């Protein structure tokens with residue numbers, strides 16, 4: 200099958216029988232639900248992107264498995280060039296959507312699972328790698344979106360998977376059968392999971408032998424029996440239910456999505472199992488996935504950052520403050536921070552290397568440095584954006600007020616709309632509505648629905664800051680650095 | 693009739709409107725040419741007499757390897773170079 204367009208992708212979701220719950224109820228038509236639809240539009244953008252000659256140079260590649268043209272989101276990276284192009288593609292998509300477009304977790308999971316299964320097979324003579332290749336060829340040929348499902352609920356953080364009071368707090372094998380396995384448990388924070396055709400489930404952390412029932416990786420369709428999802432609500436989400444609220448939404452068309460994905464005794468046939476008890480490989484799979492995902496943020500968050508910086512510059516112009524030297528300097532600082540993240544994304548790609556399986560892995564140290572910066576810089580960027588925008592971004596009346604023709608019974612007899620338009624005027628020649636729009640966009644990204652993706656996901660997505668610091672410590676070569684110092688300082692011990 | 697391919701890089705750091713500029717450059721090229729020119733988005737496996745390559749930045753990373761171009765590759769990588777092409781392309 201050829202690459203899908205955004206519209207074909209949206210139609211393809213309708214044929215799935217995915218079980219979705221939100222606000223205590225089952226959502227039957229989730230594809231058209233106003234809270235969910237912006238996140239679907241965002242994934243659809245990854246399809247339209249590939250269909251657009253202005254972007255296809257980054258978005259379309261040739262599969263090393265089939266020789267067919269595929270969307271880069273389903274690609275196995277074949278070179279450092281591929282790794283860099285992945286980051287560039289993510290930046291460009293961030294610029295278009297100013298949201299999380301959700302398809303990166305799948306791409307990162309494909310690459311991590313591909314190389315890890317190869318190495319498990321080499322040690323144990325299993326056939327996980329061939330099984331996984333078959334799954335991935337299907338994904339590539341049908342241009343599917345797949346949720347990269349790693350994070351377990353984890354319950355008591357001080358206890359191991361098998362040490363939890365409730366054994367389901369980590370996804371586990373509850374029964375082994377001749378033809379497959381039965382799994383139970385859940386994955387939390389799952390980006391784009393409802394918008395995915397399929398899920399690629401991986402363990403959440405390195406596992407000891409005692410936890411071998413939890414060392415499991417598999418794929419399964421979103422509408423598998425026993426699988427359901429509960430929508431994660433976002434700040435200001437019910438604004439999407441309001442009539443005529445496109446200005447108040449800040450970003451009407453696009454948004455992100457996270458959900459709780461529950462596996463209640465789901466059968467997984469053998470052909471879709473890629474790790475089953477080989478506990479020492481859980482750590483490798485986690486480390487590789489996290490490495491790729493930490494690289495990803497050096498692209499997607501930078502693209503969103505480009506839009507934030509642009510919006511801050513517009514806000515300054517609309518306020519008539521754009522000539523102030525401190526405003527110019529703040530925009531420079533925002534750009535410096537954003538491009539530093541991009542440098543990290545490109546650097547860890549340029550220093551990538553071929554795995555035993557042949558696909559390319561990023562440089563782990565540089566990818567961890569990238570993500571560590573991502574846990575900080577977007578916060579500073581939104582802080583500066585809020586500084587430049589002024590308080591209006593959070594105190595303005597609603598769009599309905601600006602458009603209201605209800606007369607207020609005071610002496611001048613003006614309408615609510617007239618009062619709002621009078622007092623929220625900015626620089627000469629700037630429409631009040633445009634000023635409102637840019638302020639609402641900044642609200643959305645700094646503390647509204649899109650802040651989930653730009654702020655908290657920057658903090659915790661692909662692992663909390665401490666997870667990167669552990670990797671930086673491991674990869675940082677302190678002994679080597681001590682040796683340099685000793686040599687230069689003439690220390691002989 | 694000459695076949696001219698228009699190729700874009702992926703646009704991650706495009707500092708100008710590449711599509712709009714490509715339209716202006718194509719028009720200028722046609723205006724100066726004695727031949728009838730056919731412009732299209734470059735497609736792999738096709739042969740082109742010339743190609744206009746619209747890059748977003750100085751890196752000029754557009755991948756032109758998959759195309760068979762007999763004549764020239766005309767590069768733009770920013771507002772200035774796009775204007776330059778518009779004024780001088782033949």
Ligand SMILES: Cc1cc2nc3c(=O)[nH]c(=O)nc-3n(C[C@H](O)[C@H](O)[C@H](O)COP(=O)(O)OP(=O)(O)OC[C@H]3O[C@@H](n4cnc5c(N)ncnc54)[C@H](O)[C@@H]3O)c2cc1C
Nearest residue numbers: 304348349350356388389390655656659660661662663665
């Ligand atoms: C918006 C968003 C999108 C996401 N998308 C995905 C996705 O698509 N797929 C996916 O698999 N995951 C996803 N994640 C999950 C992400 O990887 C986790 O949030 C991250 O690994 C942190 O886990 P946690 O949220 O359970 O926080 P916790 O693990 O509870 O961490 C909270 C704090 O406690 C500390 N801590 C936790 N355990 C310990 C311990 N044992 N010892 C010492 N300190 C500890 C942490 O360092 C951190 O400071 C997403 C997260 C977010 C916020």
